[in-house]
Amino acid sequence: MSLFRRSSIETRSGGDGWLSVFGAGKGMDGSMKSALRLVPLYAATSLIADSIAIMPCSEYESTGGSKVKARQQSQLIIDPHPAATMTRIEWLHQFATSFLLRGNAYGLIVAVDSVGVPSKIAWLHPDAVAVDESGSQPKYQYKGNDLDPSTVVHIPWYPVPGSVVGLSPIGQFRQMLETGSSAERYGADWFKNGSTPSGHLKYNKGSLNGSESATAKARFKAAVANNDVFVSGEDWEWNAVSVKPNEAQFLETIKATANQIAAIYRVDPSDIGGEAGNSLTYSTLEMNQIKFQSRALQPIFTRLEHHITRLLPEYHYMKFNPDALVRTDIKTRTEVNKLNLEIGLLTNDEGRELEERPILNDKQKQEWQKNYGKSPTTPKEETS
Template identity: 30%
Template sequence: MGVGERLRQMFTRDANITSAEDLLALARAGRTGKKGVHVSNDSALRHSAVWACLRLRADLVSSFPIDVFRYVDGIQVEVPKPPVLVTPGGLEVGIKEWMYSTEFDLDRAGNCFGIITERTGVVGPDGRGLPGRVELVELGAVSVRANGSTIKKFTINGKQYEPWEIWHEKQYTVAGFPLGLSPVAYAAWSIEESLNAQQFARDWFAGGAVPSGTLKNTRKTIDKKQAREVKDGFRAAVSNGDLFVHGEDWEYKPVQAVAQQAQFIEARQYGLGDIARFFGCPGDLIDAAVSGSSVTYANISQRNLQFLIMNLGPAVGRREDTFSRKLVSGPRFVKLNTDALLRMDPEARARTIGQRITNRTLAPSEARALDNLPPFTEDQLAEFDRLFGSRSVPAQPTTAVPGATP
């Protein structure tokens, strides 16, 4: 039975589930008697690939400016943002930090939670004031009571809350399940393998897993007492890098770990690719080794565009929908400006803007505004005329009409 089926069975009646840890427990179900690193949302962060994927996605999403619009006569017009999209956690937590934290939790656990501590006077779709302040809470402190796809109660640090008192976003959803699924839970096998490889390496090179070498007397058999004395003397001599002097009857042979080291490196390389796929990040963007790929990009803008379309864009769209439904009223809607990810180099940008002006899809004053500059003054335009000629458009030649008076 798959994890998804067990989740559906759990929620066919009222049931409690801790959003992060219970999902991880379900993902590990059936693996008994297996020793090693226990993977949780916190321990997974010890893996560099997990951290890199989560950091990259959260960094980018938190850098996108958030704008609010409404349509006026069919034209999209920007309107002032509500305070919750400026300082959602109060004066101490600005929108960039809040967006980073929520995206980080969404990407690792499929859910993020917060307590709505303030509301505005603007009535939302549920008949209550729109959220004015949302104080985020740690994932492990949250559990929910649900019936089917409907959440009945939230419990945070032992205190119960009604659903309308809680901010809840989710991603990686399945039909009929009220919570988002945790990538860490489903990636637990890959993360475990890689973390266990790291643990093996630490134990091996620290000498805890296997002996670092053997010291053999080639002339006679020694008893335990003699072995202990020789061992202590050898350790005392070499522990600080000093020389070990012996006759022709002692032979020291370091233990080699060639095969194990090769397996460790191989496990680490394969683990990086698996984890990158689970967390929606191309391996090359987190400096993971990528083999067998022939895809090349003309410039960084094309690479970022591919990442935005294939990996990050859908998550951004879902967050825009959530904000539009829960944080603004009436005909207003929220957009995250992803242009920040698609910045071009100065030469390509100038060429693109110049072409748009030539094609009359962008006015010169609008192009100036893109660089935070005011429109040209008459004196500036006159200066261009002196350098490059008059602005007047030359008269077009006309075809003579027979019989017309010259």
């Protein structure tokens, strides 16, 4: 682990703080906001970012061949966001959003603890970061300000050989995204300003001049305003004119775009407005969650784990718990916990902790043993 110079970090944190020095906190620029207006793209990235943001993580230490949860969790694991009004959830969401939309997450270490371990990292807007790769080591700038490389945490998604900068999904698939965005705008314009009328009000007793038609139209619209009842005699006939969205071809384009975005981000097309093309008829919520976890989430949070681990004390590492997102029914979860207890994978105290229940005290253990004939901490084979 490298030691960070306290002076450089404290200088950036002084005065109005790092927010004023680097212009962070002023909001995203138009390019990323415009991309997120495309519904399937927003659905895919927010689904992944939200899942990573709420995923529990902890700090572990490896000593003497065993790996246990660290007794003292580092500030970087507990609450790494430099803004006092935001939590680790928002911090993780910012990382994922930058990573998913730009293929790079750039973090700036803005605080260290008493032993030199980073305690706060601010994610910088990726569009304002410039990377100079002409030398032997990359040099970073943020809004024209040189950054100390030792204070930069750079996590790329898809780096090609010869470069440390990841490819941007938005940039690589710009044409496809623009097609989908155009289709959405066309669909909205079709229903708002399209040439097809909403209906046909016909007078059966003869012809009407322009003034008479306008008067009849105004009276009819006033009568049916707010979905009111319309009453007519034998001389008027009203027919609603409906337009099938498929005739405009924009829904097919949107679905095709959603399927392509689903392929990029490895999510199920049906989750973001697309259509799944497989013929599988049997699946469960748990199976879908596991597939989503292994394909879409694990490659991202594993990268973050490795980069944060490099900043922690020696023999310490960060680890997410993606299993917490896989929700099973109570019966299945109970059976799994029972099996883990029997094979020694869990202790009784660890099993209760997973269920967010307090550890049994000695009196409660005695009562349990008296009522059920076996100590909850005694292996099954020892009581047989």
